[in-house]
Amino acid sequence: MRTRATVAALSGALALSALTVPAAQALDAPGARAAKAQLSPFTATSPAKAMADDAQGDTKITNVTVNGGKDIVVGTSLKKTYTVSVTATDPAGIYDGYAFLWHGTDLKDGVDGAMTPAVDHGTCKTVNATTATCSVTLVADPKSTVYGNILAGRWHVFASAVGKDGDYVTKDTYKSSWVKRASRLTTNASPEPVAKGKTVTVTGALTRANWDTDTYAGYTQQSVQLQFRKTGASSYSTVKTVTSDGHGNLKTTVKATADGTWRYAFAGTSTTSSVTSTGDFLDVK
Structure with missing residues (x-):
């Protein structure tokens, strides 16, 4: 495990090191020939990669969207492929946009994880004469880019754009x-069927991906809502809150009042996704 984590962190660092290589970049646009000598922050292969927090001219980033605005949720084996889109504007138009995600304290010296595109340029769609949205594809892989639980949580989003006149941000x-x-998350209501007014025991289990071991394990001491939808109703109502035990198991009792479906719902945390179990129908006699 230590070896895999070290290799993955090193790979991320190497990917980021390319950003510090100063080189001029020619742009196929009017006025770019005169400006290209000033584009030293960009690498020779990607005009939209640059040193952190830098700008020249009047290029502006107006929006960055990661995974359609949703959390990036990763299990223990399957890769999660997602898109990062950079919308930018420049009076001369937008030539390129680029983005990647990194984890750590400082982009220069404190990176312990990174998800970078496999290509050097974004795929750009023109919005109008001055604005474009450029997208890149990133991959969250439990075998490499999210190699350990330490990487769960908040990641930083690097973004850059370059105008057709050589300006950049x-x-x-x-x-x-x-x-x-x-x-x-699972739910099981029993006994089935049950007489009206009798006790119903609702059990379940809350587990989450462990990126250190590539397995699912119990998520302990978490608040989970027990919900019920009466037959014929259009929505669920929360009946009570149950806390998972030292193994992630859930157990509580309720009174049987009517036919309906029981389920558990977990709101999620800063490191773990929300989840709602499949409902378990209970026939009340």
Whole structure:
């Protein structure tokens, strides 16, 4: 495990090191020839990669969207592929946009995880003469980029854009995004069927992905809502809150009042995704 974590962290660091290589970048646009000599923050292969927090001219980033605004949720084996879109504006138009996610305290010296695109340029869609939205694809992989539980939580979003006239802007932390451990939840109401007024025992289990061991394990001491939907009703109502035990198990009792479906719902935390179990129908005689 230590070896895998070290290799993954090193790979992220190497990917980021390319950003510090100063080189001029020619742009295929009017006026770019005169400006290209000033583009030293950009690498030779990507005009939209730059040193952190730098700008030249009047290029502006107006919005960055990660995974459609939703958390990035990763289990123990399957890769999560998602898109980061950078919307930017420049009076001369937008030539390129670029983004990646990184985890740590400082982009230069304190990075312990990174998710970078496999390409050097964003795929840009023109909005109008001055604005474009450029997208890149990133991969969260439990075998490499999210190699341990230490990486669950808030990640920084690096974003940059370059205008057709050679102006540019880059931010090491334009915004934050959440990368979370996937969770699972079960529900079982018994006995089935049950006489009206009798006691119903509702059990379940809350587990979450462990990126250190690539397995699911109990999520302990977490508040989980027990919910009920009476047959014929359109929505669930929360009956009580149950706390998972030292193994992630859930257990509580209620009185049987009517036919309906029981389920548990977990709101999630800063490191773990929200989840709602499949409902368990209970026939009340």
